[in-house]
Amino acid sequence: MSEQTNHVKVMIMGSGPAGLTAAIYAARADLEPLVVEGGQPGGQLTITTEVENYPGFEAGIMGPELMDVTHRQAERFGTRFIYGAITDVDFSKRPFRIDVEGTVYHADTFIIASGASARLLGVKGEDTLMGYGVSACATCDGAFFRNQDVAVIGGGDSAMEEAHFLTRFAKSVTLVHRRDEFRASQIMQNRVLSHEKIKVIWDSIVDEMVGTKETGLTSLKVRNVKTDKVTDVPMQGCFVAIGHDPNTKVFRGKLEMDEKGYLITNPRANKGAIPATATNVPGVFACGDVQDAYYRQAITAAGSGCMAAIDAEHFLAEQED
Numbered sequence: 001m002s003e004q005t006n007h008v009k010v011m012i013m014g015s016g017p018a019g020l021t022a023a024i025y026a027a028r029a030d031l032e033p034l035v036v037e038g039g040q041p042g043g044q045l046t047i048t049t050e051v052e053n054y055p056g057f058e059a060g061i062m063g064p065e066l067m068d069v070t071h072r073q074a075e076r077f078g079t080r081f082i083y084g085a086i087t088d089v090d091f092s093k094r095p096f097r098i099d100v101e102g103t104v105y106h107a108d109t110f111i112i113a114s115g116a117s118a119r120l121l122g123v124k125g126e127d128t129l130m131g132y133g134v135s136a137c138a139t140c141d142g143a144f145f146r147n148q149d150v151a152v153i154g155g156g157d158s159a160m161e162e163a164h165f166l167t168r169f170a171k172s173v174t175l176v177h178r179r180d181e182f183r184a185s186q187i188m189q190n191r192v193l194s195h196e197k198i199k200v201i202w203d204s205i206v207d208e209m210v211g212t213k214e215t216g217l218t219s220l221k222v223r224n225v226k227t228d229k230v231t232d233v234p235m236q237g238c239f240v241a242i243g244h245d246p247n248t249k250v251f252r253g254k255l256e257m258d259e260k261g262y263l264i265t266n267p268r269a270n271k272g273a274i275p276a277t278a279t280n281v282p283g284v285f286a287c288g289d290v291q292d293a294y295y296r297q298a299i300t301a302a303g304s305g306c307m308a309a310i311d312a313e314h315f316l317a318e319q320e321d
Contacts, residue, residue, distance in 0.1 A: 011107035016043020018288025019113030021305030027077035125209035133217025150237035275311035
């Protein structure tokens with residue numbers, strides 16, 4: 001197919017809650033969106049087991065099932081999907097030029113919903129037990145660990161926040177940190193270190209996460225980096241809190257982003273003059289975790305996906321006037 005015929009009104013990068021919600025809204029507005037699903041179709045929810053905090057599912061729903069249902073809903077309204085990764089973009093003129101692994105598309109508007117990837121430890125058992133006792137989101141999964149012993153890996157503000165949050169549910173929370181002091185803000189350290197449910201294993205790293213999908217996580221093999229001694233620590237939950245990386249590499253030098261790589265979008269002005277999901281390039285919008293380093297929830301991602309689609313629709317209407 002030639003470049004000239006690969007033309008779409010709305011192209012969406014990403015197929016998690018933000019991208020699929022944007023697709024539903026754009027498709028219902030007869031904008032015939034094209035979604036580039038990326039390397040992990042469905043986003044981070046596809047590696048989550050039960051989701052209990054997404055409205056509309058009283059008894060909860062499995063993460064992959066939620067994404068599958070939403071995918072089919074977007075298809076029902078006419079959304080088209082292609083697999084592959086976006087390898088290059090040219091935002092210098094409209095329509096924008098988007099390269100999907102060698103196939104070039106032209107898009108009148110472009111919605112970025114590529115999400116963020118949790119940094120993981122890369123240790124034995126981590127991949128197998130992700131969603132079976134291992135998690136990268138305490139807010140998402142903390143309630144599953146009522147009256148259980150859980151660990152948090154990390155030493156920054158995110159780790160402190162997750163540890164403190166987990167005290168609402170867990171019997172005990174153990175922070176495992178590779179150094180002998182935290183890098184978190186002092187107020188967060190004070191809050192954590194003074195909490196009766198929280199203890200710290202200093203100068204240590206996790207070498208292995210032990211368990212099976214049937215049993216869930218049963219223990220952590222924790223190694224002291226100074227003595228090299230390995231201790232088997234019984235544990236039913238482990239939360240990796242060493243940060244996230246927004247999936248924005250392809251946009252470096254082409255869109256404004258903060259020091260961590262999150263895309264900068266405009267907060268809505270008092271009179272509604274600036275679309276909330278607009279980037280610094282007119283016609284390019286961003287939603288979900290790719291521009292949200294704070295909430296990182298499926299429902300907030302879906303909400304911003306709705307906003308991005310509406311912003312794109314209004315942008316196209318203005319161009320026709």
